[in-house]
Amino acid sequence: MSHTPTQRKLPGYLSALLTTFLVVWLIMAAVPFLWTLWGSFKVEGDFFSKADWTNALTGELTIAETGGAFTGQGYYGAWVQEEFWRAVMNSAIVCFFVVTISLTCSTLAGYALSRSTYNYAFWFLIAALIFRAMPPITLVSGYLLPFFEWNLWGHLSTTIIVLVAINQPFSLWMMTSFFRNIPKDLDESAMVDGCNRIQAFRHVILPVMWPGVITTGLFSFLLAYNDFAVTALLLEKDNQTMIPKIASFLGTTQTKGNVMFAVAAVISATAPLFVLILFFQRQIVSGLTAGAVKG
Amino acid sequence: MRHKTFLLFVAPSLIAMIALIVFPVISVVIQSFHAQHEQVIEVVENCGPFGCTQTTAVNQEATQALREAEPLGRWVGMDNYINRGHLAFAELADAWSSSDTWGEWWTKVMNLPFYSAIVFTLTFTFIVTPLTIALGFAIAVAVNSAAKAIRGPLIFVSLLPFIINPIVGSLVLFWMVDARGILGQAIQWLADDPDLSVKASTPMMWIMLMVYGIWHSAPFAFVVFYAGLQTVNQDTNEAAMIDGANRWQRVRYVTIPHIMPLVTFVALIQLMDNFRVFEPLISFSAEAHAQSLSTYILSDLTGETVLFNSAAATSVLTVICVGILLSPVLVRTWRDFKRA
Structure with a gap:
């Protein structure tokens, strides 16, 4: 403007x-973030420096203990010793499938919701708003007992489906508001020309909907990547994703004096998000304002 | 759009939400009316050379078998809701009659886990939400007045606290306010008290959690308000200026009315998000000083013995609170919908 x-x-x-x-x-x-990034290459004595805070910058104890001002001990400990790479792989799998499945469902439903003129479309969105407001942990306490009984607990696939469902309300709202911005005339003229609804969607809407899909996909990714409540409670120790793994570092390694593993893991988990904002800043901004500006 | 086509398009989404949001809610409600079976107690008669004695013992096998056969447990009605861990009517009445001052009564109420969780959650929600809006608006104004060339990088940096995972973001902050961290030492130096520790003090912990909450969600408010500022009608603004409005009046009568619907939007989203405050309490290991409704459920689910029914009762109460919190919005939407 x-x-x-x-x-x-x-x-x-x-x-x-x-x-x-x-x-x-x-x-x-x-x-x-810069402070933690810098500190992740130091030893614990420098990262938490009781004597002098400038030690965290100069790394006096790091030099004394390892010979250099920077050390990769924290990263080695986290990635190799504590097998953080497993958690990274699990996170990648979960994120990929959550984003794909969630986008497929919400694109279809969002299109229908934006084109329907009946009351139930309105109530559908209101129900989604209420679902969006419910803390995920309340749902998790509903899952646990049935999942234990039916042996569904502890699998990546269960977690993926649960995250897709929890993701739906938000994605629906976002996709609906994007589709409302695509003029109705576009698909209606295709239908006048003899397409049915599904053909109109495929040939006319599909090619122009990508900006909205990418933005919604980004937010689905963030939700899956950042989730703690679901992944911490529905996954076993050996197929944990990154965030519960970091939280578990706090329980076990803090006592062992290896808090630096957690610091290194935190930086490792943050790096992808950093890159994400770098490339998709515009989409993130448009997504955050999608619901708001158009009202 | 025809009903059938509509149903076809929404089916995957609808099925997912019914199966994994509606059913769990029903499951939670059912669980909240049940409790685990009590231990099976048997009377065993031991007969020895000096006659027989009767002892009662827990039959572990039978208990195990019964609990496995009926994992849902036995029906207890409202018991889960009124026990000490939840609404605790008996304890409340007792505290009321045995306390002489309001302060004493309050201390007793805050010792009840559910009430202390709900007090923290509501305090957090209603302090963080307005401050987030204020800070977000201030950042939006500041970025909007910066040179165009640097706005991109400014937005990039400003987004960081919001996009970064809440567990990770609060951990980073927590390490800095650790008694040996840089901010922790700064606080000790400012307060001139070398033993001051955020971890050890309840008020400090509450303040830190709220500072984190504001820091985390201010970027969201900022982005929404910033987008709103881009669309302020410049003609109206100029007309107001020609009419002799000063800067403050233009902000008050042109910009603010334009931003107002966005404030409502941000407030709604923030109320929902702040009410389920969860991750920072875990990262800060705050359970000794602050418990939110979400972490209260978590502690029931991850404790030594898993208390499904207690967690379920808390969940139902939480969902009811969410409903109450949302009711003004829902009523308004309903009215708008009726009118339209």
């Missing part, structure tokens, strides 16, 4: 205030 010059010129004190505020916010947003 264009900005008229009237909005641009702020009085000096106001723009100084805004700049200061912005700098403080940026420090708050970025420094914790």
Whole structure:
């Protein structure tokens, strides 16, 4: 959007205030991650430095213990010793299938919801809103007993299906609002030309819906990647995904004095998200505002 | 769109939601009215040279068999809801009659796990939500007034706390406020108390959790408000200026009314998300100082003995709370829908 010059010129004190505020916010947003990234290459004595906080920057104990200012001990411990790579593989599998299945379901349903003029479409979306508001852990407490009884507990596939379902309400809302932005005339004219609904969807809507699908896919990915409540309780120790694995590091390794494993794992789990924002910033922003701006 | 086609299109999604959201809710409700079978107690008669004695013993095998045959347990009605772990009416009445001051009564109520969880959850929700909106709005205004060329990187950095996994984000913060971490030491230095530790103090823990909550969700509010600021009608703005409105008046009467629907949207999403606060409490290992409804359910499910029924009762109460929280929105949507 264009900005008229009237909005641009702020009085000096106001723009100084805004700049200061912005700098403080940026420090708050970025420094914790940079600090942890830097610290992940140190030994624990430096990362938690009782004597002098500058040790965490210079790595005095790291030099004393390992000979260099940087060490990969934390990463070695996490990835090799504690087999973090297994958790990474599991996370990759879960994320891939959750995103694919969830997108397929929500694209179809979102299209129908955006085109239907009946009341039940409205109630469908309201029900989804209520489902969206329910804490996932309340659902998990409903799953456990039946899953134990039917031997469904502890499998990656069960977790994937559960995450798809928990993901649906949000994806539905997002896809519906994207499809509402695709003019109805487009598919209706195709139907006038003799297509049925499914053909119209395939030949007319399918080619133009990708921006919406990519954005919704990103958020499905984030939900699957970031989930803790479901994956921590529905998976066994040996097929855990990354986030419960990190949480389990805290229980076991903190006592052993290997909190650096957790630090390294945290950085490893954050790196992909960092890249994700780097490439998909525009889609993330449009997704966050999709429901809001159009109202 | 015809009914049949509609059903065809929504079927996969509908089936997934019914099977894994509606049924679990029903399962939770059913479980909440049951309790595990009690141990099977038998009277065993031991006859020895000096006559017979009767002893009672737990028949482990029979107990095990009964519990496995009926994993749901026995019907107990509302017992799970009114026991000490949940609504605790008896304890409440007792606390009421035995306390002389409000403070004393309050301390007793806060010792009841369900009430302390709900007090924390509500405090968290209603403090974090408005502050998130305020901070998000401030960031949006600041980014909007920055030079166009640097806005992209600014948004990138601002998104970090929101996109990063909550467990990971709160861990990072937790390590920094550790008594040996950089922020923890800064706090000790500021308070001039070398033994001060966030982990050891309940008020500090609550404050840290809320600071984390605001830090985590401010970017969401920021992005929504920032997008809203891009669409402020510049003609109205200019017209107001020609009419002699000063900067403050233009913000008050042009920008804010334009942003208001977005505030409602952000508030709704934030209320839902903050009410299920869960991950930071785990990362902060806060269970000794703060318990939310979600972590209360988790602790029942992961404890030494798994308390399905207690967790189920808490879940049902939580869902009811969510319903109450959402009811104004639902009523409004219903009215809008009726009118339309």
